[in-house]
Amino acid sequence: MTREAASPLVDAIDVLLPQTQCTRCGYPGCRPYARAIAAGDADINQCPPGGNSTIRALATHLGREFTPLNPRYGTETQPLVAVIDEDRCIGCAKCLPACPVDAIIGAHRVMHTVLRADCTGCALCLPPCPVDCIDMRPLTDAQGNPLPIAEFALLQRQAPIHRRRYDAHVTRRAHEDDERQRLLAEKKRQAAVRHQDGAGS
Numbered sequence: 001m002t003r004e005a006a007s008p009l010v011d012a013i014d015v016l017l018p019q020t021q022c023t024r025c026g027y028p029g030c031r032p033y034a035r036a037i038a039a040g041d042a043d044i045n046q047c048p049p050g051g052n053s054t055i056r057a058l059a060t061h062l063g064r065e066f067t068p069l070n071p072r073y074g075t076e077t078q079p080l081v082a083v084i085d086e087d088r089c090i091g092c093a094k095c096l097p098a099c100p101v102d103a104i105i106g107a108h109r110v111m112h113t114v115l116r117a118d119c120t121g122c123a124l125c126l127p128p129c130p131v132d133c134i135d136m137r138p139l140t141d142a143q144g145n146p147l148p149i150a151e152f153a154l155l156q157r158q159a160p161i162h163r164r165r166y167d168a169h170v171t172r173r174a175h176e177d178d179e180r181q182r183l184l185a186e187k188k189r190q191a192a193v194r195h196q197d198g199a200g201s
Contacts, residue, residue: 007035007038009038010031010034010035010038011034012061013034013037013038013058013061013062014030014031014034014163015159016050016054016057016058016061017030017033017034017047017050017054017159018030018047018049018050018054018120018150018155018158018159018162019120019158019159019160019162019163019166020049020120020121020122020162021100021101021120021122021124021162021166022048022049022120022121022122022123022124023122023124024046024047024048024049024073024074025042025046025047025048025073026042026046026073027042029100029166030163030166033046033047037058037062043067043070044058044059044062044064044067045067045068045069045070045073046069046070046073047069047073048069048073048074048075048076048077049120049121049122049150049155050152050155051069051076051149051150052066052068052069052076053150053151053152053155054152054155055067055068055069056152057152076149077149078138078139078146078147078148078149078150079121079138079139079147079149079150080121080123080136080137080138080139081114081116081119081121081136081137081138081139082103082104082114082119082121082123082125082126082134082135082136082137083114083134083135083136083137084104084111084112084113084114084133084134085133085134085135086111086113088131088132088133089106089111089112089131089133090130090131090133091106091107091108091109091110091111091112092108092129092130092131093106093107093108093112094128094129094130095112095125095128095129095134096112097173098124098125098127098128099122099124099125099169100120100122100124100166100169101118101119101120101162101165101166101169102118102165102168102169102172103115103118103119103120103165104125116139118161118165120162121136121139123136
């Protein structure tokens with residue numbers, strides 16, 4: 001996995017983002033979006049999960065004018081969490097790699113469940129599900145009341161946790177890809193050896 005060059009500006013922008021990794025901003029994650037903002041390739045109003053509170057924080061930090069959330073990228077909503085209907089889940093495991101923070105647990109042919117406390121509400125698990133057994137529902141408090149639109153302070157408390165889980169997810173996937181490539185190369189090597197042995201006999 002290629003290491004990214006250090007950039008204090010990108011770091012500072014990334015810290016202000018909610019780390020949901022939802023891709024709704026048009027970029028594959030929060031840090032790529034932060035890089036685009038730093039480079040002047042993206043505006044600061046493209047993050048629906050962060051909403052206007054995050055836009056204000058970015059505007060203040062970067063010395064830019066506040067502009068409301070661009071509806072092209074979505075609307076600001078209350079916090080959501082993915083819920084799997086256990087009766088409809090077929091254990092296909094297609095949602096597992098889609099989750100950017102590994103908040104879904106389960107195995108092939110085994111019913112899956114979402115770790116509510118770790119779910120970022122990104123909804124990236126919905127498209128791969130072949131039986132539509134995943135719903136996005138409002139996150140609720142201990143009394144079962146839906147939480148209001150997230151305030152910046154709440155987002156900031158959750159962001160470091162989401163970032164750590166996302167980084168771990170990316171590292172794990174990279175290791176898995178490397179291992180697949182290694183096994184494939186070994187199979188090709190063994191096949192070539194068998195072919196040479198057969199040709200020489």
